[in-house]
Amino acid sequence: MEQDNLIPIPFVFEQPCPIRDVLDRIGDQWSLLILQVLEHGTMRFSAINRAIGDISKQMLSKTLKRLEEDGFIWRTLYPEVPPRVEYELTDLGRSFLVPMKGLIAWADVHHRAICEARAKHAARAE
Template identity: 75%
Template sequence: MTKMPDNDTFVFEQPCPIRDVLDRIGDQWSLLIMETLAPGTLRFNALMREIGDISKQMLSRTLKQLEQDGFITRTLYPEVPLRVEYALTDLGHSFLEPMQQLITWAETHHRTIVIARERYQST
């Protein structure tokens, strides 16, 4: 997003809101992280344990992107040892309902999709 000189108008680098949002939350990890944070605040290592097969680097990178986009907050507590907690923002919570609908749709139709893939590959 770029602010135009001499006024308060913004020009978005990505003019398509659907593509812009889906590019960020449609990756392999963002939905899983937000679903994991749905019940409440978690620390980094607790997120890693809950998700299971994500690397520290990928978790860190995805958390930064989700924070940058306003879906989560990162709270740093200057204690020894240092404590960092992650939580969904209001925006993140507002995404849970459509996200759950997508998850439900995927679970309902996954078998059909897998069968279609197999049928396609055998032709």
């Protein structure tokens, strides 16, 4: 069979809605924090863990794997003893910093109003 005659199969999206697909993955509790920490350059696992502080090693590992799977970060394993692993943002990850910083700035400006609205809602519900 000649490869030139093969008809490419269209890519099938797991989630056809781009907004839902992306936000489901980066909208978790830790992804934005990890991306924000990696903005400053290449880091090792333990340095990321220290920078975030309250993330478990298991959750950090899981989130780093997902960010790598989605193309936001690179994971480089150096063949040393003990092995050294470093993480850094990809071009895709760096491109996400712009809208991410906008979201962070918006949240910072409006956090008080959101907390007040929650308190008012809770008071009405009692």
